[in-house]
Amino acid sequence: MTSPAVDDAYERLRSLIYSGELMPNERLVEIELAQRLEVSRAIVRTALVRLGQDGIVVLTPHRGARVRVVTDAEAVEILQTRAVLEALTAREAARRATAKEIAAIRRILAGMGRRLESGDLLGYSEGNAELHAAIIAAARHETAARLISGLRAQLVRFQFRTILVPGRATHSFAEHTAIVDAIAGRDPDAAERAMRHHLSHVESALSQAARRRH
Template sequence: MRSVADSLHRQAAEGLRELIFAGELAPGSFLDEAALCERLTVSRTPLREALKVLVAEGMLRHEPRRGCFVAEITERDVEQIFPVIALLEGRAAYEATGRAGPADLAALEVLHERLRAHAEAGRITAYYEANHAIHEAFITLADNRWLAQVIGDLRRILRLARHQTLHVPGRLQQSLAEHLQVFAAIKRGDAAAAEQAMRHHLFAQRDALRELTRNPPSRIAP
């Protein structure tokens, strides 16, 4: 049975993740402990335990005598993470294909229609959320807890960049086309093609992040 202290630091950790994923704590920003205690309604002890958790997850970095900062994804991170997650999520798509029944395909159809609608309307935040739901659906359908665990760890890091890549010119439409290719392969039961299409999708996302790291948003043409 979890203690009250354990529950409080888990609650604080989840609150911090939500603030980071929502963009309210931007990459590179300093974490003011007093302000966070007030915002999350916790004391210093559970907050500091939560900070340790997020440092271990790679979402924060700790600098001696300075404190904690929200981690930033570097070009090296991009080059190291994406080949790994492309393999893992490609495998998840492969396994999901073999397990997808009529009800699963119907649910995925709804998610992809929602994704298409958001892309056509240019609703980037809504598109990102639908995109995330589709990836989660594939992972759940694959029903492989080891894949789910490792992908989840890597996705937490990648979410530091959130939907910034979707602001790269043309990326929103490209992402939609890539997703539709994965889904088309799953619908026809072609596991190998689904795996390949998912890998292509992840590497395309890597290329968009490369563009962002080399040409920050202020330098990318509208």
């Protein structure tokens, strides 16, 4: 059992890593993080150990902790795993989402459309993350949500790269529209299929971006 203070520090540190405020390979200095979070070094140390167990942080004896760097090959594997889990959440969202949740999901999608029209790809990517989070929340599947959260935190370095592949943003919006329509239509099979289709294309775009870089 961990204390609420450790749980809170763990969640806040994971959020900082997921948001990109703490970048891949960045050194995590206990005293600096303790000051930032306004907690003791012991609490930070325990939280870092948990993040290390999650594979988000690398702990090296006598050298401290760093945010783990995920390779291109690992990123593809993570997306493949996410596709299975998020397909499940899309399916469950089609079954369980409330009318209020569906309306909120549609608003997020509409906002993504406006950002796409204005050429705001960074804003679009942020909306993308918000949409996926709303679908996961609507699914009410705690185990899938927990596993997806850990996987997403490892993909910080890659989260904006795929949307920059030429033509990808337009296809992405169409794919998200299909997912949302299936959830709103209460069609679990179609929602699951649409999410798998979407994330398979994200995987392809990531592989394409990695090839261009190398």
